[in-house]
Amino acid sequence: xxxxxxxxxxxxxxxxxxxxxxxxxxxxxxxxxxxxxxxxxxxxxxxxxxxxxxxxxxxxxxxxxxxxxxxxxxxxxxxxxxxxxxxxxxxxxxxxxxxxxxxxxxxxxxxxxxxxxxxxxxxxxxxxxxxxxxxxxxxxxxxxxxxxxxxxxxxxxxxxxxxxxxxxxxxxxxxxxxxxxxxxxxxxxxxxxxxxxxxxxxxxxxxxxxxxxxxxxxxxxxxxxxxxxxxxxxxxxxxxxxxxxxxxxxxxxxxxxxxxxxxxxxxxxxxxxxxxxxxxxxxxxxxxxxxxxxxxxxxxxxxxxxxxxxxxxxxxxxxxxx
Numbered sequence: 001x002x003x004x005x006x007x008x009x010x011x012x013x014x015x016x017x018x019x020x021x022x023x024x025x026x027x028x029x030x031x032x033x034x035x036x037x038x039x040x041x042x043x044x045x046x047x048x049x050x051x052x053x054x055x056x057x058x059x060x061x062x063x064x065x066x067x068x069x070x071x072x073x074x075x076x077x078x079x080x081x082x083x084x085x086x087x088x089x090x091x092x093x094x095x096x097x098x099x100x101x102x103x104x105x106x107x108x109x110x111x112x113x114x115x116x117x118x119x120x121x122x123x124x125x126x127x128x129x130x131x132x133x134x135x136x137x138x139x140x141x142x143x144x145x146x147x148x149x150x151x152x153x154x155x156x157x158x159x160x161x162x163x164x165x166x167x168x169x170x171x172x173x174x175x176x177x178x179x180x181x182x183x184x185x186x187x188x189x190x191x192x193x194x195x196x197x198x199x200x201x202x203x204x205x206x207x208x209x210x211x212x213x214x215x216x217x218x219x220x221x222x223x224x225x226x227x228x229x230x231x232x233x234x235x236x237x238x239x240x241x242x243x244x245x246x247x248x249x250x251x252x253x254x255x256x257x258x259x260x261x262x263x264x265x266x267x268x269x270x271x272x273x274x275x276x277x278x279x280x281x282x283x284x285x286x287x288x289x290x291x292x293x294x295x296x297x298x299x300x301x302x303x304x305x306x307x308x309x310x311x312x313x314x315x316x317x318x319x320x321x322x
Contacts, residue, residue, distance in 0.1 A: 270295050277302045 159175070166175055274295040278285050281302070287294045 267292055270299065273299055 163175065166173070166177075270292055271289055274287065275285060277299060287298060
């Protein structure tokens, strides 16, 4: 295997091989000079030529090894730079993601800040409006105060009078006590007037109701007198009718006693018939003696059965004659 078979030519852009190209040209020129024999025009010696060529080859091989080492170093550096670029790329991606997140958060903060500024402006306007309203109320209160000061100045004489009254009255400690006493008396007077007014209204109403009641009762008494006369006549007629009714009741009672006797007789007959039929049919006597309806239903069923039996007997007798 020759030395050139071990050479590994890297793949790089053409402009990076410029220095190597010129170095190769210089090597070719030197090699041409080595072939020249400037002796005394002696024929070329093959051994010298081989020696020179071998020495040149050794130098070239060393230079090539140096180039390879340089290439390996450069390749390592490039690899390190490439790894560094990858690291920087990853860092850039992370920074870009963080930057996007930061921009997003910043935008959200900006929106929140904008919203907060809007709310603050609205709150500021609302407070400004309230301040204006309060300012207006303060002006109104100041105007009212000025009017009250004028009125107080006008009523100063009354205050002095009340102060003298308090000084002369031992039960009063201050003007407020005097005013409270006055208000209490006014309230009591008003309450008494109201009570008196209500009592008068109740009295008038009671008087009116009494007159109305007297008139109504007079009419009622007159009506009752008429009713008494009518009732007296009706009482006499009722006595007469009562006597007649007593006679009629006596007759009805007698008739009812007779009817009850007949009913008891019929019930007894029905019971006897029921007992006879049940005994004849060898049935137990389950129906109570007081349950006449069930007894009659039993008798009716028995008679129906007997009628069916008679019809069958007649049919058989007729067939026997034929």
